[in-house]
Amino acid sequence: MAKPEIELLVESLGARGDGIARHGEDRVFLPFTLPGDRVRARLERAGREGIAGRVVEIVQPGPGRAEPPCRHFGACGGCALQHLDVGFYAEWKTGLLRTALARRGLSDGAVEPLLPGRPGTRRRADFTALRRGEGVVIGFNARMSHRVIDLAECPILLPEIAALVPALRTLCADILAVGDKAELVVAATEGGLDLLVVDAGGLGLKRREALVAFAEDRDLARISHRHPRQGGPELVVERRPVTMRFGEVAVPIPPGAFLQATADGEAALTAVVTEAARDVVTIADLYCGCGTFTFPLAATGAAVHAVDGLDWQIRTVERAARAAMLNRVTAEVRDLAKRALQPAQLAAYDAVVFDPPRAGAQAQAEALAQSNVPIVVAISCNPASFARDARLLVDGGFHIERIQPVDQFLWSPHLELAAVFRR
Ligand SMILES: C[S@@+](CC[C@H](N)C(=O)[O-])C[C@H]1O[C@@H](n2cnc3c(N)ncnc32)[C@H](O)[C@@H]1O
DSSP states (O other): OOOOEEEEEEEEEOTTSOEEEEETTEEEEETTOOTTOEEEEEEEEEOSSSEEEEEEEEEEOOTTBOOOSOTTBTTBSSOSOTTBOHHHHHHHHHHHHHHHHHHTTOOOTTBOOOBOOOTTOBOEEEEEEEEETTEEEEEEEBTTSSOEEEOSOOTTBOHHHHTTHHHHHHHHHHHSOTTOEEEEEEEEETTEEEEEEEOTTOOOHHHHHHHHHHHHHHTOSEEEEEOSSSSSOEEEEESSOOEEEETTEEEEOOTTOOOOSBHHHHHHHHHHHHHHTTTOSEEEEESOTTTTTHHHHHHTTOEEEEEESOHHHHHHHHHHHHHTTOTTEEEEEOOTTTSOOOHHHHTTOSEEEEOOOTTOOHHHHHHHHTSOOOEEEEEESOHHHHHHHHHHHHHTTOEEEEEEEEOOSTTSSOOEEEEEEEO
């Protein structure tokens, strides 16, 4: 039996971008709504934080609503916030950071205006492809679901990545058996598009030939394949070197390596990092990836020690440093959650940069708080874990000089930021 419809007034936007309405004592989460919307909705599922609702009709729209630019908005799980006008959206995103800081008792006085993101700039896409009897579905998952939305457009992605989707659909009709699924990771690099196919299908001769022909036909720089559970990627074809320029160094990028999501975002973060570390002599770049900040920092003349948990990323940094004859760059494989650099080791550095995954860098922030390091630059994609780590640094004697929010994940509830701390 269909659940009854009720009328609700949306009062606020939650941290994941859903509108929140009250129903008696309960909070109801209503995706794709905004404060002031009066809606008819069905209550679907009770969860820990409230009830998940589904909007049947917007009876009266609230202020600050915009026309979503993508036909998939509301179905595709990639975007949550295309329905907000620019001003309201920027205010809400910066509000995520202000709220996270307030929860930790920190002032938002150092928060600078949000650097806006631009459509058509996302340089990496993780598509799911599904071979059905009648064809191939390729796109992103629907919200909170494993259902794949078949992509006809994506205003977030670089146009060359979005334009590859129809060809990928044809390719998958050739290389996937009916019922099979693959992950297709496409990254735009200096050498051109780089495709990593992740599936259990193996690399028989026929598939290899199809992939090589695809690379030729679409002028891809490289195609690699990886089994979801077995070992590293296997190269299928490399037609041009796959590199990214970090500072003055062209770094060869392994398949599937971490890249900042947009070139604009990377440039904004790098500017904060290099400006803060302008006059320093020795720097530790923690959670360094393939050296996004390592090499721009080295270009200032500083000696940089780069640390990451993935040995193949560290080998990439070492190789690139050797090729560029940058012996002031050193690198180390280290699990910084389990073995954070301790105060005695940190004494060697005039500045420390850290850029952890969403969980943040608690152990490292604790050690920094006890160290004598005078400058810390924190890069974060999660205001909540950032605020926790910032609290540790502030309690350890740092003050927050600036926090630059960067809208690297346009129309999503994720926020990137770079923050400078000084003793
Ligand atoms: C957000 S990425 C940043 C990479 C790099 N700074 C960049 O801008 O390209 C986070 C990095 O942390 C690394 N990482 C994740 N967990 C780690 C851990 N426990 N110890 C050390 N590195 C870790 C990942 O391998 C990844 O390269």
